[in-house]
Amino acid sequence: MKHGDLSSALLDASRHVDVHMSPEGAGMVCVDCHVGNRHEWPGSRYHGTISDTSRQRPGMRNTDILACNSCHTSAPHEALSVKGSKLNDHIDRVACQTCHIPEFAKGGVATKTWWDWSTAGKLKDGKPYSEVDENGRDIYLTIKGDFRWGEDVVPEYEFWDGIVEYTLLGDKIDPSGIVGINRIGGGPDQPGSLIFPFKRMLGKQAYDEINQYLIQSNVYGPEGDTALWSNYNWDKALSAGMAGSDLPYSGKFGFVETEMWWPTTHMVAPANEALKCSACHARDGRLAKLAGFYLPGRDGFTLTDRIGLWLLAMTLAGVALHAGLRILSRRRDNREG
């Protein structure tokens, strides 16, 4: 529900939903990849492994590290074909997941894409209530606010180096824009950063307008009258929540729009569903917004193209003029002759 690439749809997945876990696919289970070693489990969202550069041993993999290439190697496409070797050439800048997970939240299980806490607390006839959409999914809950959902969601793409930094309680925020609950590291100029697919979760959360940081609320508790879910009063819930921290709370709160980046790595599609070249090598393709590098088919050379096309047009015009003069002079000659 939160992740988008992890849901109950994986329990009995078709090949389309997850080629690894589907009984018609590889028929794998979680621990085939997430192999524990002394209570350490590889596969972390906080410190992601986007590429396994440890020495590869056939049939063996380092259980501390988990990435696609841990099993598939770093050159999984047919190296002897031009197409395959060109696809392998992408691996230095493009994560496997980018082409091989064209959508997430597959298999009929939607993922939450928007959570607006600011609307929580509304009552109908003095009672909490809920609203559902035509698919039976909650779109409003008095205790949680407004939701939006997505199915077969096209990811957002960013360069990523595997590092995720989180905004912690007390960290200053800039409420004039969208506040990042987390930030992903990496960029086009950093070697080792790969273009990676993400779920970008949006919403609104409470913050202290004077101290300029996100604040915590007392969400639940059967005792007392401070919990949000008991009496739907943000003032009391936030005061009680912040009283449990070491940080000052001004008592003046607002709601700020937030975003959170969730790396997408499950729900890998079968190879024949992988993205085609045109998905990104196009002016308005999936990577249209990703700046800082040259992408053939998406980026032209503005000045060079303008000069080149202008020269080509001038050549055509010159040729047309020359041809026109030839025709005119021949007619005149015919008349005179």
Added chain:
Amino acid sequence: MAERQYVKIFTRFERFWHWSQALLVLALLFTGARLHGLIGGMYWGQAFRLHLIAAGLIILLWIFAIFWHFTTGAWQHYIPTLRNLVPVIRYYAYGIFRGEAHPAKPTIHRKHNPLQRLSYLFLKLVINPAIWATGILYLTVNLTGLDLQTVAWLHVVSAYAMAIFVVIHVYMATTGDTPTAYVKAMTTGYEWVVVEEDAAGG
């Protein structure tokens, strides 16, 4: 004026080379324009595949053609000369409109006029190698570690030069005695030429 006869001046290989090169260059220009995002009409992956196939074929063709030029001595047709160059330029800029005769009639040993020699030499020594080299560098950019954008830019500039050459070349092909005379000569191989070598020699 020396006697003119209708004889074969373009050998079978020469004609095959010319027309297959023409086809491949057009295929490369159009698929290249698609890859560069200038035109649509085809999936990018399809255009990429066709571009590579055509590029492989034209490089093969060029290798054969270079071999052919040196073994037959045909390369001598491209030795640049200033003799008669100005009259030829003057002809295309002025005389052609007055119905004047072309100042350089082809002979067996001098198939090209001085302007052709210069432009074909430029094509063979500058544009073709530039396209060829930058194309191979583009394809192998991951092996060499060169800057993708720079290599792409050089390839695109070479392609514009080739496109402009093609436009002029195709137009000039219509400037024979009749608009189709030169095309016919390049197709059948036969043209009215001066058979007896004139005093000027090759």
